[in-house]
Amino acid sequence: MELRQLQYFVQVARMQHVTKAAEELHVAQSAVSRQIHRLEEELGVRLFMQRGRNVQLTPVGQLFLKRAESVLADLDRAVTEIHEFLDPEVGxxxxxxxxxxxxxxxxxxxxxxxxxxxxxxxxxxxxxxxxxxxxxxxxxxxxxxxxxxxxxxxxxxxxxxxxxxxxxxxxxxxxxxxxxxxxxxxxxxxxxxxxxxxxxxxxxxxxxxxxxxxxxxxxxxxxxxxxxxxxxxxxxxxxxxxxxxxxxxxxxxxxxxxxxxxxxxxxxxxxxxxxxxxxxxxxxxxxxxxxxxxxxxxxx
Missing domain, CATH: 3.40.190.290 (D-Maltodextrin-Binding Protein; domain 2)
Structure with a gap:
């Protein structure tokens, strides 16, 4: 499981739209779709279901979103703490x-x-x-x-x-x-x-x-x-x-x-x-x- 897979997954979940998520991430739509597919294959579950042009989290996707957001938040915080440790004056x-x-x-x-x-x-x-x-x-x-x-x-x-x-x-x-x-x-x-x-x-x-x-x-x-x-x-x-x-x-x-x-x-x-x-x-x-x-x- 790769970090970018979690980042792509969280962005799609928030936007409920693969194309819009790709635009926010500044990557191709195909790249986002491919990483989401790989993540689902690795987990062995469907994280999203199609709703017209939008996507919606499955029940297990909603559960995984909470954990993924927590992991990314902890990682962001760790990076921030390192920067602040090096120089708290720019925190x-x-x-x-x-x-x-x-x-x-x-x-x-x-x-x-x-x-x-x-x-x-x-x-x-x-x-x-x-x-x-x-x-x-x-x-x-x-x-x-x-x-x-x-x-x-x-x-x-x-x-x-x-x-x-x-x-x-x-x-x-x-x-x-x-x-x-x-x-x-x-x-x-x-x-x-x-x-x-x-x-x-x-x-x-x-x-x-x-x-x-x-x-x-x-x-x-x-x-x-x-x-x-x-x-x-x-x-x-x-x-x-x-x-x-x-x-x-x-x-x-x-x-x-x-x-x-x-x-x-x-x-x-x-x-x-x-x-x-x-x-x-x-x-x-x-x-x-x-x-x-x-x-x-x-x-x-």
Whole structure:
């Protein structure tokens, strides 16, 4: 079994078309067909079946695809690690994070790191809590910022690097907009603009309202910090957002008011895969992040 046979097989499986796969691989269609045929002969099974002009994986082909992709991913990673071992300054870091951290925090730390290591490349992936856990577990990313820290995971490990306060955001004409601080219970009669299910800030706000003695009335839901902030500024309701989400300004900005009771916070963790040595360039970035948050953000 040859490496190129696995590469051709995976490409055909992804494209579901031999000609298109050959174009992507920059080889002749006949070469792809020949290698797939040889692979099937060696395995003694049919990996594809014809569906019009397309091809479709057989059940055993679907099983083999998972293993082939894993083998190729491990090989790519090994090549990358060798290059990074020779010179970590030209490596690549794959970083995951929720949208709320992409506004200010992630650009800030990446820019600070690249001042020291300008040739290091980054690949970013945004996602919700479950998808970020999965991305780390399945080696789609090397590191991920996440909130809250996953206490009961056998597949990831990490540390809390930042705890930040959540503030009430209100329409500019809200009766409490000019207050220095309020109790969360003072918003019990207001409609709330909350993140959709699956976003980590939603249960934080929900639990804080329950602690304040009421269940929030949901008027609108959104999937991005900008959306939540914009809907509140437009008078659609009230919400809670972390301080880091307030840095960006626009024509429509809500009033920001401190919450005196209860004290609402969220923790942000930096996670990685358990029991796996990080590539040198990732280790370098991980150490930088720990020092960065122990320094610049320690007293915030």
């Amino acid at each position: 690549e870091i794959r970083l995951g994070f929720p949208h709320s951290l992409g506004i200010q925090l992630v650009p800030k730390v990446v820019a600070a790191f690249r001042k020291l290591h300008p040739n290091v490349k980054f690949k970013f992936r945004q996602g919700m809590y479950p998808s970020l856990i999965r991305d780390v577990t399945e080696a789609e990313v090397d590191l991920a910022f996440i909130s809250p820290y996953p206490d009961k995971s056998d597949h990831v490990t990490g540390e809390i690097i930042l705890t930040e306060e959540l503030f009430a955001i209100l329409p500019a004409n809200h009766r409490l907009a000019m207050e220095d601080s309020i109790k969360l219970s003072e918003l019990k009669d207001d409609q709330f603009v909350l993140f959709s299910q699956g976003y980590s800030l939603r249960p934080i706000v929900w639990d804080a309202c329950k602690e304040a003695g009421f269940t929030p009335k949901i008027g609108f839901e959104g999937e991005e910090t900008d959306t939540i902030r914009g809907l509140v500024a437009a008078g659609m309701g009230v919400s809670l957002l972390p301080e880091i989400a307030m840095y960006q300004t626009s024509a429509m900005m809500p009033a920001v008011v401190k919450i005196s009771e209860p004290h609402v916070t969220r923790s942000i963790a930096l996670i990685r895969r358990s029991g796996e040595k990080m590539p040198m360039v990732v280790q370098m970035f991980h150490s930088f992040l720990i020092d960065f948050f122990n320094g610049e953000y320690k007293d915030k």
